[in-house]
Amino acid sequence: MALSGCGDKKSGTTAAWASPDASSSALPGASSSASGGSITESADAPITLSVTPAAGKKDVPVSAEIGVSLTGAKVTAVSLKDSAGKVVGGELRDDGTSWVPASTLKAKTAYAATVTATTSSGLTKTATxxxxxxxxxxxxxxxxxxxxxxxxxxxAMPVVVEFSPGIKKADRAAVEKRMFVETSPAQPGVWSWTSSGTQAYYRAKEHWQTGTTLKVRIAVGGLPTGGGRYGDRDRGATAKIGRDLEMKVDNATKKMTVTQDGKVVRTALVSLGRKSKPSVSGNMVVMDKLADTVFDTTDTDGAAGYQTKIQYAQRVTWSGQYVHSAPWSVGSQGRTNVSHGCVNVSPSNAKWLFDNTLIGDPITVTGTGVKLAYGDGWTPWNVSWAEFLKGSALPVPDSLK
Known part of the structure; x- marks a missing residue:
């Protein structure tokens, strides 16, 4: 299969990676070549072919792709080998503009690429x-x-990538093109950046289907990222999506309702943030789970701060809002808001939630009058799909709008 940086695939999965071949990556119906290198043709044919990097080019980033400019044929094979003859696997992008190595290239190493293009009548052209x-x-x-x-x-687990320092707008498209997500079953999605460029989220239009496999490659190792900087390394993971469990908290009723696969499985009384420390309303995601921790606000609040041992804490914002056990507020739960912004529940409800939730489970809080800020936590579900698409640095396919 070919690679699509935005994740739109006709074939049933978003961008997929092929396994390295013993000698080359056979790519039915695609094309490529090498500018300045040798070119051989089996017969006269209306084929124009050029590739990059140019022959003899030095100091090429280790993120280099074999760029392709081709008319009159399709790439049918690409081979990339290092100076020791070791084959590098890879795959052609959907649009045929380049072939992407399956791993970061080695530094200070010579490489040789061979690309073969074939016409519908079987005529071939090879470039090196x-x-x-x-x-x-x-x-x-x-x-x-x-x-x-x-x-x-x-x-609701988004694919979340973090950059330090943040990527400036002018450099985001090049970085986004190197972030690949494959979903099975296919649920094409889009990348969207926070305003600071320190994070990018990937999600589909709706929550992932139960049982989905997410395969991710953030192929930015050695990639120019702006300001003379280069990405530190490639990163990747393959993970699963579990059952559909959702938590909804209503300030009007001071109650949390938990559903699993659409059926109510638990209700819990809550106490939210007091007037001086209100909870935020919005669509959030469980980001972290701590069975035992200490909340310490003395660094930020000085003499007004506190240190408190907490059990069964589940983070939902970067600014410090959690769902957690609060035995001291059981008498207020279901009646009055007394917390410092967190969702207080009883110890028994907190343990049940802790035992049954996953990172990436959605939690929605309504009715507090204070809106969740975008980027305060994993917040791609807190905006409409149309608004989320605006954060992409690449054009969004019409099929995803």
Missing amino acids: TTFTTMGAPAKKTGTGLYLFDNRTYGV
Whole structure:
């Protein structure tokens, strides 16, 4: 299959990666070549072909793709080998503009690429090029991926990538093109950036289907990210989506309703943030779970701060709002808001929630009068689909609008 950076696939999965071949990556119906390199043709044919990197080019980023410009034929094979003859696997993008190596190239290494294009009548054209990669960059962009191999997540789990420092608008499209997501069964989605460029989210139009497999590759190792910086490394993970469990908290009733696969499985009385420390309303996601922790606000609140041992805490915002056990507020739960912004529940309800929730489960709070800020937590579900699409640095296919 070919690669699609935006995740729109005709074939039933979003962008997929092929396994390395013993000698080359056979790509039915695609094309490529090498500018400045040698070209051979089986016969006269209306084929125009050029590729990048140009022959002999040095100091090429280790994120390099074999770029293709082709008319009159389709790429049928691509081979990339290092100076020791080791084959590098990879795959052609959906639009045929380049072939993407399956892993970051080695630094200060010579590579040779061979691309074969074939017409519908069987005429072929072959192009070759050689290039040498650069050494280790002086400045790097740190990256993080909030998804781990062999984990099971809730249906609202976005793919979350973090960048430090943030990626400026002018550089986001190039970075976004190197972030690949494959879903099975197919649920095409889109990347969307926070305003600071420190995070990018990937989601589909609706929550993931139960049983979905997410396969992610953030292929930014050695990629120019702006300001003379390069991505620190490639990151990837393959994970599963579990059952559909959702929590809804209503300030008017001071109650949480928990549904699983559409059926109510638990209700719990709650106490939300007091007037001076209101809870936020919005569509949030469980980001972290801590069976035992200490809430310490003395650094930010000084003498007015506090240190309190907490059990069964589930983070839902970066600003410090959690769902957690609050035995001291049981008498107020269902009646009055007394917390510092968190969703207080009884110890028994807190333990049940902790035992039954997954990171990535959605939680919606309504009626507090204070709106959740975008980026305060994993917030891609807190905006409409149309608004979410505006955050993409690449054109969004019409099929996803």
